[in-house]
Amino acid sequence: MKKIEAIIREERLETVKKELEDNSYFGMTVSEVSGRGRQKGILLQWRVGEYRVDLLPKLKIELVVLDEDVPTAIDIIVRNARTGEIGDGKIFVLPVEGVVRVRTGDRDEKAI
Amino acid sequence: MSVSSGDTAWLLVSSALVMLMTPGLALFYGGMVRRKNVLSTIMMSFVALGLVGLLWVLYGYSLSFGSNQGGFIGGLDFVGLAGVGQEPSPLYASTVPHLAFMIFQAMFAIITVALITGAVVERIKFGALLIFSALWLTLVYCPVAHWVWGSGGWLAQLGTLDFAGGSVVHINAGVSSLALVMLLGRRRGFPQEPMEPSNIPMVVLGAGLLWFGWFGFNAGSALTSGGLAASAFVATNTAAATGAFTWMIISWVHRRPTILGTVTGAIAGLATITPAAGFVTPLAGIPIGIAAAITCYYVMLLLKTKLGFDDSLDVFAVHGIGGILGMLATGIFASAAVNTAGADGLLLGNGMQFLKQLLSVVAVGAYAFAVTWILGKLVDVTIGLRVGQMEETVGLDLSQHGERAYGGLLR
Numbered sequence: 001m002k003k004i005e006a007i008i009r010e011e012r013l014e015t016v017k018k019e020l021e022d023n024s025y026f027g028m029t030v031s032e033v034s035g036r037g038r039q040k041g042i043l044l045q046w047r048v049g050e051y052r053v054d055l056l057p058k059l060k061i062e063l064v065v066l067d068e069d070v071p072t073a074i075d076i077i078v079r080n081a082r083t084g085e086i087g088d089g090k091i092f093v094l095p096v097e098g099v100v101r102v103r104t105g106d107r108d109e110k111a112i
Numbered sequence: 113m114s115v116s117s118g119d120t121a122w123l124l125v126s127s128a129l130v131m132l133m134t135p136g137l138a139l140f141y142g143g144m145v146r147r148k149n150v151l152s153t154i155m156m157s158f159v160a161l162g163l164v165g166l167l168w169v170l171y172g173y174s175l176s177f178g179s180n181q182g183g184f185i186g187g188l189d190f191v192g193l194a195g196v197g198q199e200p201s202p203l204y205a206s207t208v209p210h211l212a213f214m215i216f217q218a219m220f221a222i223i224t225v226a227l228i229t230g231a232v233v234e235r236i237k238f239g240a241l242l243i244f245s246a247l248w249l250t251l252v253y254c255p256v257a258h259w260v261w262g263s264g265g266w267l268a269q270l271g272t273l274d275f276a277g278g279s280v281v282h283i284n285a286g287v288s289s290l291a292l293v294m295l296l297g298r299r300r301g302f303p304q305e306p307m308e309p310s311n312i313p314m315v316v317l318g319a320g321l322l323w324f325g326w327f328g329f330n331a332g333s334a335l336t337s338g339g340l341a342a343s344a345f346v347a348t349n350t351a352a353a354t355g356a357f358t359w360m361i362i363s364w365v366h367r368r369p370t371i372l373g374t375v376t377g378a379i380a381g382l383a384t385i386t387p388a389a390g391f392v393t394p395l396a397g398i399p400i401g402i403a404a405a406i407t408c409y410y411v412m413l414l415l416k417t418k419l420g421f422d423d424s425l426d427v428f429a430v431h432g433i434g435g436i437l438g439m440l441a442t443g444i445f446a447s448a449a450v451n452t453a454g455a456d457g458l459l460l461g462n463g464m465q466f467l468k469q470l471l472s473v474v475a476v477g478a479y480a481f482a483v484t485w486i487l488g489k490l491v492d493v494t495i496g497l498r499v500g501q502m503e504e505t506v507g508l509d510l511s512q513h514g515e516r517a518y519g520g521l522l523r
Binding site: 043044045046047048049050051052053 | 306308309363367370373409416417
């Protein structure tokens, strides 16, 4: 089992979510995060002049999948989150030791 | 004179309109500071309703409008509202109850004290601010209000024209802010770290309430409900509109048309038209609004961006400069045809009026700066003006008030 953490643009969430769903990946956790990569921030204006904000709002999608599903899930996220511009985000894949479904107590593969 | 029901109705409504400006200012200022200081900033303005609203009826009104003492200050005859009743005053607003005139003036004193707080947010100790505000009301606001508006005040005798408080409110608050910032210093991290406004929609709501209340401020200052009030009302709206639009264009030329800039332009236009509103034609609001936006914009840019002077919410750049500009513009555009109690200005061949306005600007500015500096220093050496480093870092909402603006994890 692996956990996929994908940092993506806010405006790409809907299409990413849709295609994951079409391929039967339902479960996910989405959170609002701030971060910094090569995009280096954006310029904002005050009453006069401007200032740079270097932590930009992004969304983080977390989903746990079977090892063999990792390439498909990553492919779906990349295809739908990509715009080609700097700031498209990043995907991390982490090993998962165990999973428990709280309602039934099911474990691991049965609980994904 | 007998009481006019129309004038009384208008003045009481105007008093309520001006009252609403202070919570409006609280939201206007509150939205411009960082999340951790939203409540403390709102509180600094709102508490003026409590503090000044009380001191004004106890003695503030008397020091401003009591019997003339050498042109400098009012006497103690109206302390505790003695002799201020349902009959009109023989000296002020002769068609409304004396109480109505008194409470209208109270609202001006309240918002003037609140205006100053924009310069010192995010770092001043709350207790120190309260003590300073009480001293400042007593020793700066009341005398200056007497000079300009009190019967026998020396600037009133001289023929200074200040319809609704360009000098008494705006120069007074703006210049005092300058002195207080010099004593207090910059916010920790300014100007290297960006200090992001926490809630610009709240700033816009506050600006809307200020604009709305300003009709009471300026048109109410006619003290009657006739043609002069209507003229001041239209001049006020015209200057606000022009100021807003001009600032929007400037920020667009610079990069993008910002909302924060547009509402700032409206406030600059409103502050600047204030002394002129009932002495100039409504359309004089156009050149005054344009001049307000351009001048305030570039002074702000110079002070903040070039000099790194942390007048945090630009009280001097908007109200100080707006007040000075408005007092001088009154000397240029005034017309006795608009208001028989006024005078002609420079454009109608009366250069003397311009010089009188200039003298008033210098006198009020110098007095406000000097006395504010002394009072601020006094508070600083006794209880200290500034919060500790840790208190400033965690934010004044928590450290000064034990509250936070936005709820916790469980919504």
